[in-house]
Amino acid sequence: MRIGEMVRRTGVSERLLRYYEEQGLLHPTRLPSGYRVYNEVDIDTVRSIRSLLASGLSTTIIAKILPCVSIDGPTLTPICSDTITELQQERERITHAINELQASRTMLDTVIAAAPAT
């Protein structure tokens, strides 16, 4: 199918579909006309991309784990062991980011608390 049908069946815009390809998330073939050709599997791939993106993962790591993920209904299942490892590392990065934000917040609280009453 070409991009138009993909838009209808995935609800994702042409712009985004082409962007996903740029990011190495999708690999549609090309017709001699230059038109992109997608297969049925790509529809599920787009669904995986959307949920992964919703999880806050970057397109670069999504590109890495995409081939090692299974999409069944609403649930995404990591297959390869190294994929699970990457997800755990990503989780650690998030945990670290949360800690830093909390530290920033407490510092601000201290500054705010020191403000003279008006």
Place this chain on the structure above:
DNA sequence: TTTCTTACA
């Protein structure tokens, strides 16, 4: 009509 690429308010 549909899709493609490139560029920008």
Place this chain on the structure above:
DNA sequence: TGTAAGAA
């Protein structure tokens, strides 16, 4: 990401 322009 949306949208516009110009071409195939």
